[in-house]
Amino acid sequence: MFMHVFKYRLKCLIRDRDTLFWTAAFPLLLGTMFYFAFGNLMGSSGGSEPVKVAVVNSPEYRNNTYLQLMLGVLSTAGEDQLLDMTLTTESQAQRLLDEGKVAGIITVSADEGVGDSGSSPARLTVTQSGLGQSILKAVLDEYLHTSATATSVLSRGSVDVSELVARLRNRRSYTQQISYSDALPDYMLGYFYALVAMAALYAGLWGMRNTMDIQADLSDKGARRSVAPTHKLAVVMGDWTASLLISFGEMLILLAYLVFALKVDIGDQIGYVLLTCLAGCIAGLSFGTVIGTLFRKSEGTKVATLVASSNLLCFLAGLMYLDMKDIVARKAPVLSYINPAALIADAFYSLYIFDNHRRFFLNIGLLCGFSAVMCFVSFLRLRSEKYASI
Amino acid sequence: MQVFRAYFKVLRAYAGSIAIYMAIFIGISTLIWRASPRSVVTEFFETKTPVAVINRDGDAPLAQGLADYIADNFTVVPYPDDPEKLQDALFYRKVHYVVIIPEGFSAGFMAAGANDEPVIQKVILPDSMSSHYVDMRIDKFLNAAGIYRDFGSPSRLTETAEDRQAQIVAAVREDLRAETPVILRVAGNAGENSVQESDEAYATYCAYSSYALLAMVILGISSAMLAFNRRDLRLRNLCTPMPKRSLEARLAVGHCLFALGCWAILALVGIALNGTEVFGSGRGWLYLLNCLAFTAVATSIGFAAGHFAKTSSAQSGVVNVVALGMSFLGGAFVPQSVMSQSVLVFSRFLPSYWYIRAIDATKALAGSVSGNVYPIYGYMLIQLGFAAAIFSVTLLFSKERQMTEL
Structure with a gap:
């Protein structure tokens, strides 16, 4: 039964062109804009002319x-x-x-x-x-x-x-350059890391779409699926796997575009990079699921809430103003430990810049914790729901 | 009048979304306004590059003397000797240079001959001029110290190694006190100079406002048009006794009034944030006029979006893509001077490029309007040309569409 739900859900989601635009095309477009606007500054610290x-x-x-x-x-x-x-x-x-x-x-x-x-x-x-x-x-x-x-x-x-x-x-030079790692501290990379974080959180739109289509009081489709004799867990898991597959695929496209077309340096630890993307997509999906289950308003309001809160989280992770991430980390460290966008961006950053993986795994661990809490909250809300009338 | 009222009734329904763009924009502008300098520059200030000093040589007088000298010439940001924190600091440009004085540096330096001297370690940003600047100062200090060490320090009858180091440091600091006279030539008097500063903030505000203007005007106009273009509604309107031409004329007046309203709000917010000083020189009017030309562009794009977008989700896609794209590529967010030439060649085909060009040219007038203002009017005319072209193309297509639909 799971396979059946999964297959049709996949077909159904992939035809949702609006969500596809926001989750796949929009990050690509924004990445291109970033590249055009300050690609010139990448790889240098500015002001290197005599x-x-x-x-x-x-x-x-x-x-x-x-x-x-x-x-x-x-x-x-x-x-x-x-x-x-x-x-x-x-x-x-x-x-x-x-x-x-x-x-x-x-x-x-x-x-x-x-x-x-x-x-x-x-x-x-x-x-x-x-x-x-x-x-x-x-x-x-x-x-x-x-x-x-x-x-x-x-x-x-x-x-x-x-x-x-x-x-x-015969003047001497008394300074010798050393470096902590091979990575160049390229400021502009931070924007692209925040962009990947944004793309991950936008996967929440798929999570929200799932909640719309499974709750009987929110859509006709939800009502129809609720009366079907399929076990609710199979339905939820099928929906989830399908949307995870799609959002992870979109993420891979975005990464490939950033790395091969825009020449953004994400380091060479490809396994860890993919792990970050997967954890990011799961966090995004569960975030969308929570907003979809907790807010009982119209679809438009929900989408607006999700997009606005994602953008706020990304702003705090440095998407619009990179120093913001550092400011938050110093002034309100707790916030940077619970903000999924900051965790994703920081995971990329620490992979790129540090030789050890201590901070990377801290980020991934916290990200998984975030997802677990979100899933638990939506599980509490979704399970054994009864409708007196709809 | 009825059409007119209906028009603004539709817009009222979208007031919330339009207000969001406005609020975000005002928030960002306020941040920028707080960050931009407004002080009067009448004397020369040396750039104080932010550096972190990690002194592993403790209290040795030479190391301490070097650290003090660095502290006097640069902004020392305190950081612990922790590579992770220092790497963070370099990445986020909290410091541009990390000076590491290794353990035993002072003793090694004093004992060394001319060829086996120990070195200071540095971690720097790649190819940055500021690191050369710091290098120069460190080398200067240590070269002078080396000369005192090799060519007779102030007194050869020193007791302890520490005293000798301290004497060398004192002699070096004495030598490094002299300063080259710097003459700062400013155009006009100090008063005009302060105008220049506030111009910078206002020009940045104008550049950013292109994003808000585009987003608000496109969203507003296309929303209203989407409502009036709904098939049933349009067919009903067509069979009313009101001529089609007069209906459309009223809608056009509505578009214009709405766009002018957005322009006026942005202008008022700009004045509220930056004051009216910029108008004293006449440049303020140029900024406003330029913004008005760009409002015409935004109106034409909103008109086109209203015609071509069929659903509200397509419409919000257009609003975001056009507003962000034009602002990024035209140089509203990142100055044109730091963008790559190849991108700028492409940007010439965007009206936002000419809007920013006009702002930059106006800013460069600084002082008085007696400079050459004609190129600025030229840039505005180019924007109006873009607006006219977008209008015409849209009208052409909409005519064709109406033929096929009915």
């Missing part, structure tokens, strides 16, 4: 060999290029700054060279405060500070000047 600067080619600048050398090294093309320097006249530099083509102008007023400290020979002209401007200032400060150190050391005498100069020219 800082554009205009240097006034004055006689003072040409006489200042140390500054020339320093700026020259920093503007050498390569991975560590920090500056993009334009050597130009004062008026041209002003024009470039006014047009926003450079972040600032470096002007050397008097040649004081390495050796004098206190007053600065170089000054910076900018039109706003920002990272590029701060880097320019740090470059010039560097020059100033090195001069100060050299002066201070020289003033104590008994120093081999040529050795000191050689040392000053």
Whole structure:
């Protein structure tokens, strides 16, 4: 009997084009929008371009060999290029700054060279405060500070000047990059994880559809199925399995689209990813079932309630504003432990970013707990229901 | 008048759903409004990149001195030495740089020669300029310290290793005190500068309002049309003594009034949130006019949706897809400047692209209206062109459909 119910339920659900649109097409569409809008930002942290600067080619600048050398090294093309320097006249530099083509102008007023400290020979002209401007200032400060150190050391005498100069020219890098895992902390991925969470919660529309079609007081179909001699559990399980199959299939399509078409990085632990999707679909379905059984209003109101609450949960998981997930996790941690959308997004995130699976399994465990509670609540409401009149 | 009354009666039934969009939009706008800066910028501020400092070298004076120097130049966000928390912090951009001073760093640094010095470990965001910025400061501090170590520290008669470290730190900090003079040139006086700031907030509001405008206008107009286009109702209306043309004219006036109402509400909310400063310079009127042009676009799309959507579920699909799609692709949510060129080439075929272009151009006028405003009117005309095209195509198709239906 179960197989019979399952088969016809599958056929029935797959012809529900409205729900198909919201559960399958809409997440695909939103993913595409995300990709178009900030796909450009993926894989980078933004602002990796060298800082554009205009240097006034004055006689003072040409006489200042140390500054020339320093700026020259920093503007050498390569991975560590920090500056993009334009050597130009004062008026041209002003024009470039006014047009926003450079972040600032470096002007050397008097040649004081390495050796004098206190007053600065170089000054910076900018039109706003920002990272590029701060880097320019740090470059010039560097020059100033090195001069100060050299002066201070020289003033104590008994120093081999040529050795000191050689040392000053040969600056060392004292930082070594390490990383906690191989994953790049790509901020934009968070939006796609929240999107998968949204798709999972939208599976609730199938769960709600099931409750409409099984309760005698909600639809004619429900009434007809209630008087059939089939055991209620077989019917419920058949409906459930069919909708789970459909929503899981939709989820796979979404994942395939994200990974292969939009090149979203979900890591390479495919088994765990699928487990998350399955747990997510079950959570979504049971959430929809609860709303479908607890609210005794019209179908429109139920759909609106489900969609609005799903969207709220997704908002808290960072779908519209990614920092929200982190804010909730810090300000109201309990909320992020019971919000299925946050759990799904965080499961993806922890799979991607952490080497161990502690946090991943915590998320999956909580997600299963959420589903169990939801199923239990709807079971209490659905079981042995009697209708005096409908 | 009867048609007119019926029109707004229909709309009243949908007031709830329309209000939801409005409420969501006002909520988001308020959040943005609270987040956007309104301070007057008259001096230069260095960017204080957020960093986390994990000092495993404890109280050693050199490590402490470095940590203090970092704290003076950057915003240090306190985090425990827990990789999971730090990874979270990096992913969510709470910090851009994690500095790890390894255990025994200070002693190792002091004992080392020029070639076997220990290093500071860092965890950074990939290719970000801000990490170079932090690198520069750390390298500067340690290079100076290295010079004092190798070329005679302030006094060679030091007693303990700690004292020597402390003296080096003091000497280095003294050297690093000097600052390059920075001249901040602003167009006009400080007063105008503050106008600029509030312009930014208002421009962002206008960009976001395109989403609300599209959603509300399309939903409202298509709902009303769906009701009037119901086959039975339409056939009944056709056989009344009222000429078809005058019925449709009244509906059109209804559409326009409704759309204008939405525009007016959004304009008033914008003024309530951002104040009227932006109108003092005349740019406020440009923003409003631009928004009105976009209202025409929204009206035409609502008109098309009302004609082509047959069921209310198809209608809600259209509302969401069009409003979200146009806003995302046109650059309402994410600035056009960070979108990829290939997407922008495609976006040119959307009216929302020109709406945002006009907002950006108006914002760039900053200061006075004496700049070149003609391109902005051009952008508005393009939007009106889109509206006219959508109207015409819809009318063409609807005429054909009426022929086949009857």
